[in-house]
């Protein structure tokens with residue numbers, strides 16, 4: 542028996558959202574993109590205009606939730622979008638896929654969303670994003686003692702971060718790689734919100750935001766976004782090294798994050814074989 546195609550609403554039409562939309566439009570994801578929304582309406586209109594499926598352009602998140610029979614909303618916008626819209630999306634009985642995972646390190650918000658999942662019988666999808674190994678981290682989480690992620694990026698991909706309002710670092714004058722930040726994931730997502738969603742998903746999968754340690758390295762010679770994860774515990778040790786091509790649309794975002802989002806969505810929409818833990 543053929544299942545009805547899942548109907549997707551997209552929030553955020555930037556680097557990630559646009560590629561997800563194209564993947565649905567080209568049939569790589571077995572779903573229908575029915576509505577797109579962006580705080581900048583022209584971005585949503587421009588994207589909708591490029592797609593064969595010609596999705597509706599919503600004027601607001603409420604319009605997206607009320608006007609269309611969307612059953613899964615993909616957030617590819619910002620942490621603020623998660624804080625502002627996630628509750629309402631779940632309360633309207635829609636599944637939700639979140640890319641701006643950093644927002645979920647707010648424990649109160651995360652607990653509230655989890656309780657809405659049960660109450661409304663809906664699902665929350667958190668893609669692995671720009672890293673690897675979340676399956677293994679999840680499997681050993683009760684045995685984990687230490688987790689550290691070291692993220693190396695070109696200064697250009699870091700320069701807008703709120704961190705630089707509080708700390709003086711001459712990014713433009715850097716001649717070689719420099720560790721500019723050490724701290725835990727809870728603080729790191731506040732100081733580098735657009736760069737450390739990977740630390741957030743690692744925390745949620747593993748030992749939490751207070752115990753997951755983050756180092757940020759600015760490297761003027763970096764051509765890739767590099768994430769190195771080291772985890773230790775009674776199970777042994779895990780080391781993952783990921784060297785990512787930046788997305789052409791946004792140097793802060795790794796191309797792997799986009800591919801991971803598309804794969805997560807394919808899984809949510811196909812429900813056939815589930816590979817991996």
Ligand SMILES: NC(=O)c1ccc[n+]([C@@H]2O[C@H](COP(=O)([O-])OP(=O)(O)OC[C@H]3O[C@@H](n4cnc5c(N)ncnc54)[C@H](O)[C@@H]3O)[C@@H](O)[C@H]2O)c1
Nearest residue numbers: 553555556557580617618619622640641670671738794798
């Ligand atoms: N999970 C991961 O591994 C991972 C990796 C990279 C990026 N991200 C996150 O995913 C999100 C999207 O990334 P991107 O590279 O596509 O960013 P982008 O800047 O290219 O696009 C974001 C789009 O969302 C829109 N937007 C922002 N806030 C909004 C709001 N409140 N309501 C409606 N629209 C809003 C913007 O206008 C923009 O068009 C970011 O929060 C980013 O930090 C996650």
